[in-house]
Amino acid sequence: MxxxxxxxxxxxxxxxxxxxxxxxxxxxxxxxxxxxxxxxxxxxxxxxxxxxxxxxxxxxxxxxxxxxxxxxxxxxxxxxxxxxxxxxxxxxxxxxxxxxxxxxxxxxxxxxSQLGRRLLPEHKVIQLACSDIHFLALTTHGAVFAYGQNNYGQLGLGNADQVEEPTQLDLKMTVAQVSTPAFATFVACGQAHSVVICQNESVLCFGMNNTHQCGMNSNGQSLVTPTPLNAQKQIIKACCGSAHSLFLSSDGTLLGAGNGAKGQLGPNYRSSHLLSTIQLPDTFTGKIIDIFAHSQLNVSVLMNDHGRYYVSGEAGELIGSKQVIDDFFLLVLVKQHAVTVGSRLICMQPETQRYQARYNVPACCDVQVVGGAVVGEEQPKILHFGWDTIRARAPFLTNSIKSKGGSAARADHQVRIENYSWNAVDAYGKYLHQDNLDAEPEVLLELLQLASEYKDETGLQSLCASVLRRKVTNDNLCTCFKKCMKFKFFGLAADVLKQGLNLTNACEALNIAGDAVRKAVDDSEKTMVEHIRDTVMAFAILHAKVVVEDAKFADLQPEIAKQLLQKLASMNLLKT
Known part of the structure; x- marks a missing residue:
């Protein structure tokens, strides 16, 4: 061979x-x-x-x-x-x-010598976390199954007994003194401890805690049941090393716990520590978007929003040294796609590190979503969303499905998203499943309204607004401006005017602003709309000769034309 x-x-x-x-x-x-x-x-x-x-x-x-x-x-x-x-x-x-x-x-x-048996045949698994001796499997229904050695309670089953088959954890969170089942969204394994993140970014830790790697003080005793971690921040990601843990909050704060003797928690925490905020060096640039560790190593890796890796801990070989790296050091490699210490892969670029939720694939998605009709077709199309993704990222839609009797057990459940086009619903599904937002301005404005109605907490509104500002042109300005005014996004309306207002669309923009003034429902709204109208009016006055002589001037609403001419006359800019 x-x-x-x-x-x-x-x-x-x-x-x-x-x-x-x-x-x-x-x-x-x-x-x-x-x-x-x-x-x-x-x-x-x-x-x-x-x-x-x-x-x-x-x-x-x-x-x-x-x-x-x-x-x-x-x-x-x-x-x-x-x-x-x-x-x-x-x-x-x-x-x-x-x-x-x-x-x-x-x-x-x-x-x-061949592919073995299928585990958890009744479940779909969206994420795995492993050490050398145990693993956790997260299913699409928010359940966590544990399997392997359990001598320190790292399986979270309430004991230290080894199990022969994957066993479901009893995950519960206490809210207002009421204990309710928790929906898990992320799992991580250290050498002999584990972390589970649940909905609302609550955190459960269990297993060995002799160096406080579970983030809390248990007097050196192992935690055999999932125990809530009081992080006082919303935690969106966790990773575990040999005897330490890292946590990333929604505001970009890095927290760490456990053994820092090898520099894996930075220079300020060189012994065993409870959950603490880690100060990054001045050389760290950008924003932390992901964190990594390996269950068998004393190494921590951060990735910023430019895809650059920063490494700390027992990883000196990466920079040609046998010493530990005691603060997060920028790892500069050409075409770097991964960080490897010895024969251990610490991390890859995130698009290949974890399974990305499938979108609109009936075999993998549990909920049928009916959107608005497609242009040129009489009947609306059906899209397929993953129930796990909906529960993790769309609480409003989750509650809507539950109120209609829906559950993860009903794979044929159907929900209708009213008042939005099929394109907008499709873009919403891609965003929820893939963090992909590449839509036309008209669709982005619908998504803005949908995000407002659905009380989105994932940042969809700000992302839509940011992408929209980049996509506004002279040609689509009036369409965007009109929808901004209709949906009452007045701040965004002012921004798009700055991006695309010119001599070819000034008259149409004036008409749109005039309509909005007439439709204002109260004094506060009228004040904001009048300010926007005056912005367009000021532009028209600045370029009065071109605007008045433009053929589109004849299309101006009489009231708007009268206001413009009166202002020009008061400024002695009209010739008789």
Missing amino acids: EPFGVLEGRTYDDGSSVQDSVLVHFRRGVRMVLHRFGTEEKFILLGKGNQLYSLGLVPDAETPQEILLNDEAWKVEAGSSEDIGAVQILGTKEEALVVNHMLELFSVKYAE
């Missing part, structure tokens, strides 16, 4: 390459993770034909880095090249875990 390739950055015969056995770049541009079984030289990866392959070292002392591809591929039911990107491979030292594009979870034992 010919060698499939070599490790340590050498090249495979299909043109792909790996870095220390953990990251592979295929010629078609898809990056996938190789899973390495503990310290054993056996790996699995998703490769040719969208199938899973096993890799093993050639038993030849002279060429110890050569690896062979197993002749028999294990099917993972990936139907197209797009589906490869939806496959997640993680695992413990004895078992690989594979989530395919249909959110089905499969197990591959180290000693096995």
